Amino acid sequence: MESPISKSVVFAYLSGQATPIEIQSVDDWLKKPGSYEVFCFMLLEWEREHAQFTPDREKAIANFWERVESPSELTATSYGSVPAKAQQGITRIARRLLTIAACMTLLVAAGWLFSDKLLYKTIHTAYGEISRQVLPDGSEVTLNANSSLRFPRLGFGKDTREVWLSGEAEFSVVHTDTDQRFIVKTPKDFQVEVLGTEFSVFTRTRGTKVVLNSGKIRIDYRKEGKPAQLTMRPGDLLKMDESGDIRMETTKTPEEHSAWKERRFVFDGTPVSEICQLLEENFGVIVRPSNGEIGERSITGNFETQTHEELLDILREVFALETRKQKDTLMLYQKQEPTIFN
């Protein structure tokens, strides 16, 4: 693509030595479609010629691969085969978990003999908490805030591996030698069945959502009272609303649906009303738009937030809103000019 702006002008612009006219012309050019691509190659060349410092690239690249292969990274298994080192790490964590589980079993047995508590372990995450678990079979689960997962404490049975989820979680299921099926059951008439793959499940009052990252999974649900089945392929996004209607879409960005793992929120034209639901589900904070117009405003972007306050700040800042507390609910109002109250 021919650039209407010469490289030397762009370089002067980047170096802060361009004339006001040149600055304006580059700014205008950058607003034209396609110009950003060309600009980036010039920016790259400029940065190469005007490097601010020389980072230790070899060290950085070594760290990078170490991180990619590290078992402590949530996503270590997403790149095909699990490296030997990672597998060792997983068994080590699994062993530690089993030890803890065994100790707890003894304690439980000594005290109160509830068979369900003895046989099943249930993990709950608090509001704002994200927890990663390795199941007895080595599969990994990352549990989002305000969710619970129940699974057999003493390992899975021979035929199937069953877990019960309420809330939101991402699963990275390992394939067993015996082709044992892995089944995620939800409080609704809805379950996900797989052999070995990576996917995330969202199941809360407002609906259910399954996103498949790799492999193939089968969904069992009830349609007009009868059992029905569906097969999902990578990139498929399945949604079930409150009434039980199922819709299948494809997503180019399946990873965005598990951005919560890194405490990120990815919004793509997401309305304020939906962000309010997210705040309630993940942080237990009840936020409501004061009118429908505010609820319909949408936001796009990738935000990293640790607390509900940070997320609220984003809403307040970008839409010029303010929150007013009414009993347990935070109401979102358009920020008023102070003169109105006088």
Added chain:
Amino acid sequence: MKESLMPESFPNPENQDNSVRKNLPDPTGRKDDEELFLRKMFRISPKHGMDILFRTYYTPLCSHAVRFVYSRQIAEDLVSEVFFQFFRTQAYQSVSTSYISYLFRSVRNEAFTYLKREFGKTTVFDDMSENTHPSSLDQPDMEVHFNHLFHKISETVAELPPQCRKVFLMSRFENKKYNEIAAELHISSKTVEVHVSKALSYLRQHLKSEWLSILLLLVL
């Protein structure tokens, strides 16, 4: 594992390019070749592709990031994070633009998120200006504002009194400890601390307007 990632048969593209590039009249076309090569590599083996991508773009991206964050440590961490996400999310398969423009955009966004957290906490957002209506701006404006932001940052740093600037750069850019700087400049640690906090609050004040315009652009 690391050795196997970069076998002898794959020449280091950056070193090779640097010598060649200067003699070429059309750098844009040349760099498209570089991208084409990277895409091919990713198709053959994502790991090799990633290794070469990292080697090709790490240094210029760090240089760009540091213009925003003014700390080599943070710049390097930030760029590494961008590469990590790029690999983890397999963006190399889905990116429809050139890799470098995707990476520049990611670095800029990460840098902005960082700056926002670092400098934006206090009063910065309190006075949302009424005259810039969000809907009148769109994505390309964002890039223009980013360009102006890093100029503004470098201008602001340059405006600092010499000693204050020196201390600020040693502390932030070179990541030196307060007592190290104090020893080197023969001043007290307390003075170092004062200089750094003065520089930061000066930056906070002067970046106010640049930020607001970018923040407003986050709304579509």
